[in-house]
């Protein structure tokens with residue numbers, strides 16, 4: 001299943017690594033009263049909030065970029081023992097036609113950059129694979145882009161102890177010489193910027209694409225549910241700082257609406273992961289492409 005959009009020279013494809021068990025809306029958004037969901041029942045599935053773990057693939061004639069790497073192969077005991085499928089799905093998206101396939105080169109070798117919006121477990125899971133306890137990159141020709149503020153926060157001793165996914169999927173990148181720590185607004189590659197959008201985590205960043213006169217944003221966890229387009233003050237319970245999270249969301253949704261950006265939100269449902277932010281009277285809503 002793939003959601004697609006073209007932004008100038010880039011083809012953007014959303015692939016879903018895995019679908020974790022659904023939860024009650026109040027488990028994900030503890031500060032939103034149950035009745036406030038009434039107008040947004042169509043963003044729920046049988047009254048439950050279903051997240052999808054989507055990853056965005058950006059391909060131009062000379063570059064391939066992944067935004068985040070999903071939850072990883074698993075099975076994941078803390079997510080209903082579900083397994084991830086990203087590596088295979090990305091390989092399908094990037095594979096050349098059968099008759100030109102060189103068996104020595106994996107499609108994943110085409111990836112030039114892996115950009116991390118942030119360092120939560122469901123966004124770094126396919127960075128590395130392990131054999132005999134030794135890590136090796138799944139995207140061995142890629143540079144892994146990580147924000148300074150998230151790197152510092154999650155590698156601080158206490159936090160690192162509680163974050164096995166950082167120990168396994170982030171820490172070894174440095175010794176493998178694959179990581180690049182970036183600060184503030186940073187151009188990763190021509191037409192592709194990371195821009196700080198803190199709140200969900202201290203160093204959460206979005207990816208802005210500007211190509212051929214068209215603009216797009218990969219929103220990361222600025223957005224968890226479609227209702228947040230209309231209700232930007234709604235914050236996930238796991239947000240590090242809710243006030244800052246809401247301010248980042250408001251600021252970027254405003255720009256997305258005014259400048260007509262294509263927006264990709266990996267946690268939205270398949271078929272609705274890529275869309276536009278459209279104003280109707282006093283409120284905004286989501287219009288899938």
Ligand SMILES: [Zn+2]
Nearest residue numbers: 120122123221
């Ligand atoms: Zn997430």
